[in-house]
Amino acid sequence: MKSIKRVSALLLIFAIAIVSVFSIQVFASSNTMKVHYIDVGQGDAVLIESNSKYMLIDAGREKNTVADYLKKQKIKKLDYLILTHPDADHIGGSISIVNNYTIGKIIMPNKSHTSKTYENLLLAIKKKGLKITKPKVGTEYEIGDAEFTIIAPNKTYSDNNNSSIGLKLENGDTSFLFVGDAEEKAINDIIKNKIDISADVLMVGHHGSDSSTTEELIDAVDPDSAVISVGKNNYGHPTDSVLDMLSNHGVDIYRTDESRTIIATSNGKSVAIDADIFEHEAIENDSQIVYVTKTGKKYHRENCSALKSKIETTLDDVLSKGLTPCEICNP
Template sequence: PHEDHIGSLDAIINHFDVDAVYMPKIMHTSKTFEDVLDAVANKGLKIKSPDPGDTIDFNGLEIEVLGPQREYKDFNNNSIVLKVNAGETAFLFTGDAEETAEKDILQADYDLQADVLKVGHHGSSTSSSQAFLQAVKPKYAVISVGVGNSYHHPEEEALQRLQSIGAEIYRTDLQGNIVCTTDGKNIAFNCNSVSGTEVYADAARNNTPAEEVVYIANKKSKKFHLESCASLPDEENRIYLEDREEAISLGYTPCGTCKP
């Protein structure tokens, strides 16, 4: 339910003929999430939460639901993971799923091989584990990521793992809009750079942070901090949040040191 994933979903529902809406079994108190619920209600639709192993037929495409395998405490691992089979080609969409969810999907023993992988969590090092990538064996890896984002995505560890399996990497921060097409046998990419992408490409390559505030919450202490705080938790205990409102709505309290 994070804004960078559903921020325009209400507009899509309002302006297109939508037959079904699929979302994981999690709720959020943000205005963005409420806008989506309003759009669903106004269209007389009901939200469906698919189960692992479900298949959805969409105009001759077979869409397999691979995750989430269970309910998780954090939003990222609750991402719906989909494998789209198009003729002899396959595409894997992972949302923000991280290594914990990846391990559960691996244990479910699906056929994960896919030609194109939409890289998990914008290229975060907490996703795209080596074991998962070896099972997927993607020829192409697409990273949806903002130019000069303050999360420093994609992270070098994830990029190195993708390179180690021989995947050709496409990034929206460097190449703008990425359109991938298939005829069921062949796959083609067309990158149409968005306005300003070239200007900021060097900054993106160097992971230059954008001028925005990042909040980092501690899973254990239930405190949230500024990115510059001296009391940041270890990486495995971190949750990255988009805004102060989200942190408070999830039950985190401000750090007394950095006073976010």
């Protein structure tokens, strides 16, 4: 009897060992994808990584914020660079990305901008010998173990925002939706196209502006979570009506102005979102450097074109004096 017990105990240990090895292997082969909604203030920049392949959607306004972030992640090559549309809060940081990183494919809409930033971006792309791929709705691309499908733009629009590239990113059973700054007209065309845009995580269009998010879109996407990339702005982003609409649909809302960089991790089955609301907003205000003139009633960024002379001070100081942000540099 004793020896039978011992044998069954041994068998049990073997069984446990085999099961654990098996589950470790299953775990190792499950495809982890990370989506970093990088804090770029008012603007967009999203880094996606799957199986050591990388994609960047937009690059924020500032010259080096995103380039520095990629450097910290020790990234050398971007397999895809997607610039949703040529507005400065999306392409501003892309020139140093193009100059300093190896890029596999760059996808940009057929929409030009008269800005110097856009001109410089085209020059950088040309100098690097890169070809621009135009987005085609329905085209699928692979990124590591994940894949993405272009969902917009569905038409030619006169407006920059409506020309935004939209895409659905999928990793196993999980999915993420991006619509750039597309406004209602272009959003409606995405819905009309009948491509499946349901997703676990919606990146809220146009920094939470009410010109982008509609009830119909939220119904079609039916997300569990929404991420809003937004910073200090004079446009009222994110709009209360959009926040209410999402809350009423039971969607969890994450904001880069509250949590800074937000990282969503997909294991192919579910999505976990890492976003703490920062307590030290006040400390940050204290130390943020802004510039003023002797008599001006506005405060500015260092390189603002409206700044003829400049005195360095802090955001805390100018706010206490009742100064308002310059509309040109929008600090």
